[in-house]
Amino acid sequence: MRTSFLAFLIALIAAAGILPAQSPGLPLTQSPMPTSGRAGRVRGFVIDSLLGDVLPRATIHIMPLGRTAQSDSAGRFVIDSVPPGEWVLSFTHPSLDSIGYTNVGTRIRVFAGATTTATLSTSSFEVLRAEYCADTPDSLSQTLTYGGVYSADDARLVIDVAVSWISASDAPRPGTVRTVSLSGRRMWIACGIPWGTWIHASMRDSARVASAFLQLGPRGIVMHDLVLSSGVTILTGVVRDQEGRPVSNARVSVVSTGLAAESDRAGAFAIANTPNGSVTLDVRAAGHRPWLAAIRGNSERLDIQLQPLEQSAEDGPRGSDYLRLLQRSNRPGLILLAGPGLAEDSSSLAQMMPPNTCRWWLDGRPVDRDFFLAQPRHSWRAVELYARGADAPPEYRTADCAIALLWTAAADW
Numbered sequence: 001m002r003t004s005f006l007a008f009l010i011a012l013i014a015a016a017g018i019l020p021a022q023s024p025g026l027p028l029t030q031s032p033m034p035t036s037g038r039a040g041r042v043r044g045f046v047i048d049s050l051l052g053d054v055l056p057r058a059t060i061h062i063m064p065l066g067r068t069a070q071s072d073s074a075g076r077f078v079i080d081s082v083p084p085g086e087w088v089l090s091f092t093h094p095s096l097d098s099i100g101y102t103n104v105g106t107r108i109r110v111f112a113g114a115t116t117t118a119t120l121s122t123s124s125f126e127v128l129r130a131e132y133c134a135d136t137p138d139s140l141s142q143t144l145t146y147g148g149v150y151s152a153d154d155a156r157l158v159i160d161v162a163v164s165w166i167s168a169s170d171a172p173r174p175g176t177v178r179t180v181s182l183s184g185r186r187m188w189i190a191c192g193i194p195w196g197t198w199i200h201a202s203m204r205d206s207a208r209v210a211s212a213f214l215q216l217g218p219r220g221i222v223m224h225d226l227v228l229s230s231g232v233t234i235l236t237g238v239v240r241d242q243e244g245r246p247v248s249n250a251r252v253s254v255v256s257t258g259l260a261a262e263s264d265r266a267g268a269f270a271i272a273n274t275p276n277g278s279v280t281l282d283v284r285a286a287g288h289r290p291w292l293a294a295i296r297g298n299s300e301r302l303d304i305q306l307q308p309l310e311q312s313a314e315d316g317p318r319g320s321d322y323l324r325l326l327q328r329s330n331r332p333g334l335i336l337l338a339g340p341g342l343a344e345d346s347s348s349l350a351q352m353m354p355p356n357t358c359r360w361w362l363d364g365r366p367v368d369r370d371f372f373l374a375q376p377r378h379s380w381r382a383v384e385l386y387a388r389g390a391d392a393p394p395e396y397r398t399a400d401c402a403i404a405l406l407w408t409a410a411a412d413w
Contacts, residue, residue, distance in 0.1 A: 040110040043078040044118035046071045046091050050101075050125050050219040058093045060120070063105070084112045091120050100146070100223035125220065129191075138176065138192030143216055145199055148225040149179060149186040160204050161226065163190045165197045175199070188226065195220060203228060203278070210278035211256065212294030224294050229276035237302030238267045239283060247306060250285035251365055254297075258394025284364050333391025338382035349373050349406065354387045358401035363408055372406060379408040 042062065048055040054075025061068050062079055065087060071077045090105035101122060110116050125144075133141045149161065163175035177190040193199060195216060202211035203226040210229075214222045235254070239247040246267030253260035254274055263269045263285075274297040281302075283291040288306035295302070337352065350373055360372035384405040389398035396403055 038084070038112045039081040040084055040112060041078065041080050041115045042082050042089070042108065042110060042118060043076070043115060044089075044120060045075045046077065047075060047119065047121040048096075048219075049122045050221065055091075055093060055122075058091045060089060060091045063088045063090065082110045082116075084110050086110075089118055089120060095217075095219075096122065098223070099217070099219060099221040101221075128221070132189050133191035136176070136178070136189075136191050141191035141193075143193050143195060143220040143222075144189075144191060145193055145201070145214065145216070145222040146187055146189045147201070147223050149188055149203060150225060150227045151229070161188045161201070162203075163188075163193070163199060163201050165193045165199045177201075201226060208275075208277070210275070211280060212278050213255065213280045213292060214294055225278070227277040227296060229297070231276040231298075232273045233276055233298045235271045235274040235281075235297060235299070235302070237269060237304055239263045239269065239285065239304045239306060240267055241288065242305060242307055244305075247285050247288065250283055250288075250306070253282045253364070253395060255280040255282050255292075256393070258397075260395055282364070286365075290363075331391070331393075333386055333388055335385040335387070336382065337385075349375070349383070349404075352383060352385065353404045354385060354402035356387075356402045357404050359389065359396070359398050359403045361396055361403070361405040363406070372404065375406060375408055380406065382407040 046055040046058040046060065047053070054071075056071055056073045056075055058071040058075070058077075059068055060071065060077050060079065062082065065082070067079055067082070069077045069079045071091075086107060086109050088105040088107055090103045092103065096103075103120070103122065106118060106120060108116050108118055128144060129139075129141060132144055132146055133139050145163070161177050161179055163177040165173055165175050175190050175193050177188055179186065179188050181187070188201065188203070190199070190201070193216065197216060199214045199216065199222060200211065201214060201224065202209060204210070205228060208228045208230060210226045212224050212226065214224055216222055237252075239250040239252065241247050246263070246265065248263055248265045248267060250263040250267070250269070251260060252263065252269045252271065254271060257275070257279070259271050259274060261269045261271045276298045277296070278294060279297050280292065280294050283304055283306065285306055287309055289309050291304055291306055357369075360367050360369055362372055362375065384403075384407075386392040386396075386403040389396075389401050389403045392398070392403045392405075396405065
């Protein structure tokens with residue numbers, strides 16, 4: 001489907017007389033249309049073969065001149081006053097950087113007073129799949145997740161990398177992951193993970209652990225490096241709303257560590273003793289959608305922007321915040337009630353909870369019992385119950401009573 005649509009797109013461009021009918025990345029042709037002066041012009045399109053569409057707002061580089069241009073909403077670009085000669089065109093885009101894609105560049109020849117046209121494109125998904133998944137049982141995978149494996153202190157790694165994935169209405173499932181060396185770089189690679197799922201990738205050695213929650217984007221590719229570190233740091237940042245205003249009382253936590261803080265009136269927060277390696281940051285505030293990202297603990301000051309929570313009572317079930325459950329679905333002492341049938345369960349929350357419950361959490365925030373029990377049934381997505389509070393995750397743990405955690409539609413992503 002991706003390839004056929006891309007071929008149609010290129011043919012359509014050629015038929016319009018804007019670009020020559022040529023395959024992306026092949027040697028370029030030059031138009032006989034002259035321009036004034038001795039300099040030439042370069043124009044063309046940028047195509048994202050992974051999405052089968054043009055790529056707006058890409059930055060085009062002509063090297064080694066150091067000249068740049070940006071593609072418009074239709075993927076078009078123009079670079080004027082280019083000296084005659086042979087040059088290399090390449091392009092970058094933040095969304096491609098985030099999946100680790102690097103364009104190797106296309107060689108062009110510019111003639112005096114002439115216009116050279118170019119069609120720049122990413123590699124196809126099939127090319128990337130052949131590179132990373134060809135020798136696996138998932139050689140026809142529609143997705144690709146991968147990243148580097150590093151130690152921040154250059155320690156020799158004897159590592160164990162694991163991957164699990166989950167959809168909105170399913171239980172966590174283990175994925176198949178392998179570690180390889182490619183071009184001198186140690187990497188983890190997982191193929192065959194379904195579209196539209198969240199992924200939990202973790203790496204550990206005898207004393208340390210690094211983990212990251214990741215989501216497959218529209219290209220079906222996720223890239224994230226896993227970094228182990230023995231050191232700790234103070235993680236700082238500021239939480240804002242979509243208008244750039246500070247958000248106070250946002251709960252900012254480092255997933256699975258028990259480390260958390262709340263933002264102040266200026267939206268600022270600081271979390272001491274954050275591991276320097278790969279961690280996942282979870283940010284929640286009333287009236288806003290949760291924010292989750294895999295980061296390095298030693299990142300520079302973070303600037304986090306929350307989006308408003310838009311939901312009505314008529315919204316149907318859209319899944320649960322299983323990200324919090326992904327690591328602990330098999331935790332000893334946990335009673336987990338989840339899945340599409342939970343909202344239709346005839347039992348009340350009061351009946352579900354152990355009689356000695358004394359701590360209540362709603363979407364990761366502490367609340368009182370009355371507020372906890374007042375949540376409408378249609379919003380329920382998952383309930384965690386711990387008869388022994390000592391069995392709960394570190395961020396919720398208590399030693400003297402049972403604990404109840406309710407996840408609602410407000411925790412959906």
